[in-house]
Amino acid sequence: MTAPGQDTEAALAGRPSRRARPVPLLPEEQDRQGFRRRRLVDAACAMPFFGMLLWWLPLLWRGTDAGGEGITTAQALIYIFAVWLALPLATGLLIRAIRRASAPDRPEVRP
Amino acid sequence: MNTLNALAAISLGYVALLFAVAFFAERAAQRGRVKWLRAPLVYTLSLSIYCTGWTFYGAVGSAARSGVEYLTIYLGPSLVMIGWWWILRRLVRIGRAQRITSVADLISSRYGKSNLLGVAVTILAVVGTTPYIALQLQSVTLSVDVFANIDSEGAGASSTAFWVAVGLAVFTVIFGTRTLDSNERHHGVVMAIALEAVVKLAALLAVGGFVVWGLAGGVMEVLARIDASPMARWQVDAGRWTGLMLLSAAAFLCLPRMFQVLVVENDNDRQLRMAAWAFPLYLMLMSLFVVPIAVVGMDLLPEGANPDLFVLTLPLSQGREGLALLTFLGGFSSATSMVIVAAIALSTMVSNHIVMPIWLELRRGAASVSGDVRQVVLLSRRLSIGGVLLLGYLYYALSGGGAALAAIGFVAFTGVAQVLPVMLGGIFWRGATRAGALAGLTFGFVTWLYTLYIPSLGGGALFPEVWFTHGPLGIGWLRPEALFGVTRLDPLLHAVFWSLTLNTVGFLAVSMFTFPSPLERLQAVQFTTVQGAPGGARSWLPGAAQTEDLMIMAQRILGARDAQALFRREAERQGGEDMIPTPTPEFLQRLERELAGSVGAATAHAMVGQIVGGLTVSVEDLMAVADESAQMMEYSARLETQSRELTRTAAELRAANEKLTRLSVQKDAFLSQISHELRTPMTSIRAFSEILRDTDGLAKTDRNRYASIIHDEAIRLTRLLDDLLDLSVLESGQVSLNLARGKLSDVIDRAVAAALAEDGDRLRIRRRSLNEQIWLHTDLERLSQVFINLIANARKYCDAAEPELEIRVLTQRDQMLIDFIDNGSGVAAEARDVIFEKFARVSSDQKAGGAGLGLAICRQIVTRLGGDISYVGEHGGAAFRVVLPIRQEMAAQ
Structure with a gap:
């Protein structure tokens, strides 16, 4: 089992490792890690389209007619801003997850 | 002390603070303490120049007039940032690897370092940005007027725009052209605009907080007020909602000032990773209180109040002058930071793609001997900054600062968005060619001018009114706002649709039918396969380049110390003793890239070209290189064959020689043999003939015997001679x-x-x-x-x-x-x-x-x-x- 320990590399790269890993990674673990990382990147790539979809949803809403049922501007604004808060936060979490999943010394490559 | 003077003093104080921040940031950068200058947070905040005075004041006005549509111009860029992995990550890596200095430089560099394209993008950018600068001047003037009206003095308000323009020019010249850094990064300016980003966000949040909790009485009450206001009914125009979202996303990438802070000032991927989520949040906060302010403003302020200034007039009407002042500073920050960065970006383009090529052309062949190029570049930058601001001011002054200006924001967006197809095509599609890019830009630019820009100047300004109703020369299909008979479309969407469609179609079609030059193809590969690795076309042939000349030129552009350091590094890399490296292609390429950071790729190419001799790398040059190497390979292959043949021949010769030696020995042996052979019969013939001659009285039998011996021997001799003769006849082929x-x-x-x-x-x-x-x-x-x-x-x-x-x-x-x-x-x-x-x-x-x-x-x-x-x-x-x-x-x- 000569797979290099992630912590050693992290230490060499001058970066503190957040989660101490006492056992070096096995090759299949590294493979799983790489696979997980690529899927996270896929998710990050999907985010803008997801956001576009969510922000196009208000176009389908019917506004309130006089006294009728429907969406008011206030409700729409709450929805839009909720998406606006959630989307960047999700993106931030994804970016953090991608950074954790990538080996410290490996440059990020396209999937 | 009247309000105006106080305002002037506070503004000056604020500007002094900005100067100080910029100054200390520059100093820190010079001392190498750049770590905190490159902090991702600073980068994220610097992106806020997207929110200009137009958005600071105008968003509320837009909300009051046409509902929540204003959100789209923030939603589009938010999506671009969230989707950073797709485009921005690529763009900043290309920008870093190729030392891109501006949008124009990116396009020019990608399409074979074509200066023509650089000029085209520069013109587009100047035309698209000038009204925008005018808009900023107007927003500052309007906000000053608000305070002036309190005093009812109104003195000097008309000259506000002028003095703001002058002040901005000074600031930009001082901090935007302090150094001719090969990275084209402006730490001072970036720090200053980061500070301004904080000020404007704080101002808007303060006003918002005041409106929501101070005036309306809480979140629920504000929501109730919204639902009670004229905009309560949820209705959005789907076309405009989608179209403006896409348009603002496109403009976010293409606006010269955005490109400057997004790509040129970018230092590492870490910055982008933070901005990807933090900047959308910033935009969200910037637009959070816009609707409440608009609704409360419409409630509280008298009918006919300009909704564009609600942000300022609302606190003032409530007697909150301190808050109004903060708001004023926020608006001032928005306007100034935009103008400063736009001026830097535009001046870089104008200087690198228009002024310097002309200057070099005028002084052809003199790049290495005439005056200090470094000073010339800086001077041309400074003049360009002055020119850009002057244009903005003139536009403002001539347009009279009317309501027409308010609409100019989207007009400018549409104009700069014309770069998008060429830009995206350039970084994703290897087949995009220079001719295609030129065609796309031209189509887009002309359509934009015709359908949006010129009509936006006001009906009848340049086109006669009749064109709008019946088309030029009565051709209905060419009506500026109903092109090809497409009517009943929002004029803005109409223009966006047609300009981008014709642009993209032209770009794709011409790209498909033209063949790129070798340099273009090299650059295309570099741009479409960038992985953060530095690149650059291998473009210089080793020639008669004079290293001293290159040194002199590099000193003038990079500064003596940097240039000498560069050359020394290069010489060490080449393993030489002295500090003069030989002008290898690698060195020339690296030098060109360094220079490109200061003067742009095309200019650097031209300057090195003047000294090295090959002004452009033509197909012939590349063919010659290919030919040469092919010839050498063929030659060496031939040599190999020859040497193999020689070896074989030598072996044959050796064998033949051995055989000859053996034969010669045998021949010698045989010669003695044959002499013996000839001699033996001769001896007996002589002996017996002597006996016959000298001996008398021989018996007849003896005589017969002797005679027959002589006869036999003679026959033997004859046979021998016959054989020899026979052989020689056979050998000569005469038989x-x-x-x-x-x-x-x-x-x-x-x-x-x-x-x-x-x-x-x-x-x-x-x-x-x-x-x-x-x-x-x-x-x-x-x-x-x-x-x-x-x-x-x-x-x-x-x-x-x-x-x-x-x-x-x-x-x-x-x-x-x-x-x-x-x-x-x-x-x-x-x-x-x-x-x-x-x-x-x-x-x-x-x-x-x-x-x-x-x-x-x-x-x-x-x-x-x-x-x-x-x-x-x-x-x-x-x-x-x-x-x-x-x-x-x-x-x-």
């Missing part, structure tokens, strides 16, 4: 063959009889006559001569106790083999390859009495008959094989 038809068995019979006539039946012959029934058409006499010789040889040399010769005949498809195999010890291995030579005699044994010419003659004859004779010694004894061709008609039995 004429006496072709006849006969049976092989007859020929062998005759030969056996002749060869064995002399000494009876000592040699036993074994034959199989059945095999010999072959008809021949050949020179039978000569063939029998060969057989006689072979049989006689066997008789003479076979050393077996009971000598035996087997004559075996074998027919193969088109030839027959006649083997003569005896049961003796055969020919010694070392003698086998000389037995067919003249005078070769295997043994020095005298009993044979031959001259060593027999086999040589045999070989000559067989060769003449079209066959071959060889020694095949593997049969136990000596074995000779005669191979003769059979022709079809001869094989008949």
Whole structure:
């Protein structure tokens, strides 16, 4: 089992490792890690389209007619801003997850 | 002290603070303390120049007038940032690897360092940005007017725009052109605009907080007020919602000032990773309180109040002058930061793509000897900044600052968005060509001018009114706001649709039908496959470049210290002793990239080109390089073949030489042999003829005997001479063959009889006559001569106790083999390859009495008959094989 320990590399790269890993990674673990990382990147790539979809949803809403049922501007604004808060936060979490999943010394490559 | 003066003093104080921040940031950068200057947070905040004075004040106005549509211009960029992995990540990596200095530089560099494209993008950017700068000046003026109206003095308000423009020009010149950094990063400016980002966000949040909790009484109350306001009913125009979202996303990438902070000022991926999520949140906060302010403003302020200024007038109307002041500073920050960065970005473009190429053209060939280029570049930047701001001011002054300006934001967005297809095509599509880019930009630009820009100046300004109703020359299809008969479309969407469609179609179509130059293709690969690795087209051939000249030029652009350091580094890399590196292509390429950071790729290319000699890298140059290497490879291959041939020839020659040496030894031996051969009969002829002459009274029998000895010896001599003569005739090819038809068995019979006539039946012959029934058409006499010789040889040399010769005949498809195999010890291995030579005699044994010419003659004859004779010694004894061709008609039995 000569797979290099992630912590050693992290230490060499001058970066503190957040989660101490006492056992070096096995090759299949590294493979799983790489696979997980690529899927996270896929998710990050999907985010803008997801956001576009969510922000196009208000176009389908019917506004309130006089006294009728429907969406008011206030409700729409709450929805839009909720998406606006959630989307960047999700993106931030994804970016953090991608950074954790990538080996410290490996440059990020396209999937 | 009136309000205006206080305002002026506070503004000046604020500007002084900005100066101080910029100054200390520059100082820190010079001392190498750049870590916190490059902090991702600073980068994120610097992106906030997207929110200009137009959005700071105008968003509320837009919300009051047309509902929540204003959100789209923030939603689009939010999506771009969230989707950073797609485009921005690529763009910043390309920007870093290729030392891109502006949008124009990116396009120019991608499409084969074409300065024409650089000029086109620059013009587009200037035309699109000038009204925008005017808009900022207007927003500052309007906000100052608000305060002026309090005093009802109004003095000097009209000159506000002018002095703001002058102040901004000074600031930008000082901090935007302090250094000619090869990275084109402005730490001072970035720090200052980061501070301004904080100020404007704080101002807007403060006003928002005041409105929500101070005036409305809480979040729920604000929501209730919204639902009670004229905009309560949720209705959005789907076309405008989608269109403006996409348009703002496109403009976010293409606006020169955004490109400047997004790509040019970017230092590492870490910055982008933070901005990707933090900047959308910033935009969200910036637009959070817009609707509440608009709704409350409409409630509280008198009818007819300008909603664009609600942010300012609302606090003022409530007597909150401190808050209003903060708001003023926020608006001031928004306007100034936009103008500063836009001026830097535009001046870089104008200077690199228009002023410097013209200057270089005017002083052709003088890049290395005339004055300080560094100063020229800086001067041209400074003049460009002044020019850009002057244009903005003139636009403001001439347009009169009317309501027409308010709409100019989207007009400018649409204009700069024309770069998008070419930009995205450039970084994703390898097949995009320079001609395609030029076509796309031209189509887009012209359509934009025709359908949006010129109409936006006001009906009848440049086009007659009738054009809008009936089209130019009465052609309805060409109506500026209903192109190709597409009517009932929002004029803005109409223009966005047609300009981007024609742009993209032109770009794709022309790209598909044109062929890129080699340099373009190289750059295309560099841009589409960037992985953060530095690149650059291998473009300079080693030539007559004078390193000293390059040094002088580099000093003028990079500064003496940096240039010398660069050259020393290069010399060390090349392993030289002194600090003058040789101008290898790699070095020239690296130098060009360094210079490109200061003056742009195309200019750097031109400058190095002037000194190196090859101004452009033409197809011919590349072909020449390819040819040269191909020739060298071919040459070396040929040399290899030749040397192999030579080796083979040498081996052959050595073998031939050995053979010659052996033959020469044999010849010497034979010469003594033949002299002996000739001498022996001669001696006996002389002796016996002397006896006949000198001895009288010889008995008749004796005399007869002596005479017949003389006769025999003479015959022997004659035979020897005949053989020699025969051989020389055969060898010279003068022999004429006496072709006849006969049976092989007859020929062998005759030969056996002749060869064995002399000494009876000592040699036993074994034959199989059945095999010999072959008809021949050949020179039978000569063939029998060969057989006689072979049989006689066997008789003479076979050393077996009971000598035996087997004559075996074998027919193969088109030839027959006649083997003569005896049961003796055969020919010694070392003698086998000389037995067919003249005078070769295997043994020095005298009993044979031959001259060593027999086999040589045999070989000559067989060769003449079209066959071959060889020694095949593997049969136990000596074995000779005669191979003769059979022709079809001869094989008949």
